[in-house]
Amino acid sequence: MAIVINGSGTVSGLAVGGLPDDSVDAGSLANSINSEITANTAKTGISSAQTNAITANTAKTGITSSQATAITAALPKAGGAITGTTTHADNVKTFWGSGNDLEIFHDGTTSIIRETNSAGDFHIQGKEIVMKMDNGENSAIFRENGGVELMHNAAQKFATTATGIDVTGAITVGGVALASGISEADQWRLTSNVTLGNDLVSWLTANWERPDTNSYGKLGTGLTESSGVFSFPSTGVWMLIFNVNGHCFDTNTRYYNATIFTTTNNSSYSSSALAQTNGYDSGAGTYLSASCTLFFDVTNVSTHKFKLQVLSIGGGFVQSDTNNNRTSITAVKLGET
Numbered sequence: 001m002a003i004v005i006n007g008s009g010t011v012s013g014l015a016v017g018g019l020p021d022d023s024v025d026a027g028s029l030a031n032s033i034n035s036e037i038t039a040n041t042a043k044t045g046i047s048s049a050q051t052n053a054i055t056a057n058t059a060k061t062g063i064t065s066s067q068a069t070a071i072t073a074a075l076p077k078a079g080g081a082i083t084g085t086t087t088h089a090d091n092v093k094t095f096w097g098s099g100n101d102l103e104i105f106h107d108g109t110t111s112i113i114r115e116t117n118s119a120g121d122f123h124i125q126g127k128e129i130v131m132k133m134d135n136g137e138n139s140a141i142f143r144e145n146g147g148v149e150l151m152h153n154a155a156q157k158f159a160t161t162a163t164g165i166d167v168t169g170a171i172t173v174g175g176v177a178l179a180s181g182i183s184e185a186d187q188w189r190l191t192s193n194v195t196l197g198n199d200l201v202s203w204l205t206a207n208w209e210r211p212d213t214n215s216y217g218k219l220g221t222g223l224t225e226s227s228g229v230f231s232f233p234s235t236g237v238w239m240l241i242f243n244v245n246g247h248c249f250d251t252n253t254r255y256y257n258a259t260i261f262t263t264t265n266n267s268s269y270s271s272s273a274l275a276q277t278n279g280y281d282s283g284a285g286t287y288l289s290a291s292c293t294l295f296f297d298v299t300n301v302s303t304h305k306f307k308l309q310v311l312s313i314g315g316g317f318v319q320s321d322t323n324n325n326r327t328s329i330t331a332v333k334l335g336e337t
Contacts, residue, residue: 170336177336184220184233184333187211190320196246196312204228204308204318204327213323223331229307230329232298235337240294241330242273244310245319248286254278257311258290266303272296287319299337 063071075082088094088105096102101117115122129142137154150158159166170177192207205228210217221233232238240260248254255278261269275292298304308329310318319326 182219182332182334184222184236184238184331186218186220186222186331187325188223188225188230188329189325190318190327191322193320194310194318196310196316196318198315199311199313200315201309201311202318204310207320209322211325220333229305230331231305232301232331234333235298235301236333237335237337238296238298239330239332239334240273240296240306241291242275242293242308243289243291243325243328243330244275245287245289245326246310246312246316247319248288248312248314248316254286254288254314254316255312256288256290256316257309258292259309259311260292260294260306261309262294262296262304262306264300264304266305269307272306295334297337 090106090108093103093105096104097117099117101115101120103112103114103116105112113122127144130138131140133139138149138151140151141149147160148158149156155168157168172178188208188210190204190207191209194202194204196202208225208228210222223233224231242258242260244256244258246256248256255276258275259271260273262272263269273292273294275290277288277290296304296306312318
């Protein structure tokens with residue numbers, strides 16, 4: 001219905017107690033328009049100038065308080081602080097860089113941080129970078145102006161130092177454990193002469209000592225000696241060197257044998273290494289020396305042992321000394337068995 005003003009000054013078309021039909025209230029109209037604009041996320045039907053005007057309307061005039069709150073909480077395209085949790089579905093990527101060079105996403109199984117620029121590097125920087133497992137155990141530590149530590153089950157196994165590296169435990173190459181340097185070496189010497197008859201075998205069962213003057217005694221734990229039987233402190237491949245100095249009485253035929261006997265059952269001994277030295281000069285009192293070397297694979301320290309024997313043709317004695325290694329045994333662990 002239209003509102004008509006007659007020439008006589010009367011007005012028709014007004015309803016009692018309200019506005020005429022087809023009329024609107026200005027406040028209600030504004031609220032309705034603002035609601036439509038807020039719901040219209042695509043902003044269809046309005047110009048870019050109108051969109052900019054809405055964005056620039058800092059006073060939020062003509063909109064409700066709830067609408068103003070929603071606008072204030074929104075993150076501007078120009079940047080701002082996110083104060084709530086964001087969720088990214090599988091294979092939804094976050095890109096960084098003008099060329100999308102860095103991407104972060106989860107493919108449903110694996111979490112991935114990827115640098116896609118072939119000309120660029122991926123840097124992780126910090127004063128101290130610690131890589132941890134899900135249970136909180138340290139896996140690797142990188143320190144500024146310091147060392148790098150690598151762990152196995154939270155125990156350090158590899159570390160860089162100012163002079164090189166420090167490795168804890170065995171080093172394995174191609175399934176074979178390498179020695180981490182010589183950790184065991186020992187020497188023993190005879191301290192009292194042993195008199196030998198003609199064509200006489202003698203076991204060197206007494207008067208052994210570890211060098212304690214003008215030389216270094218041992219490295220590591222060292223051998224154990226009991227009545228001339230030597231036991232090993234650990235399994236491994238050992239090198240044994242037996243040196244004998246002797247004196248012969250016979251004037252025509254003289255020689256010495258130096259022999260290492262080993263056992264692998266702590267019972268029966270067999271000749272494992274033998275050395276023989278001969279002397280044929282015409283005068284009596286010839287001094288001879290013999291030396292033999294053996295690699296012995298010790299797989300059980302309770303059953304693998306050795307003892308030493310000397311054989312003289314022509315009679316004489318085995319020389320000894322409490323200050324020098326005249327007749328001696330040297331044992332060096334070369335590596336693991």
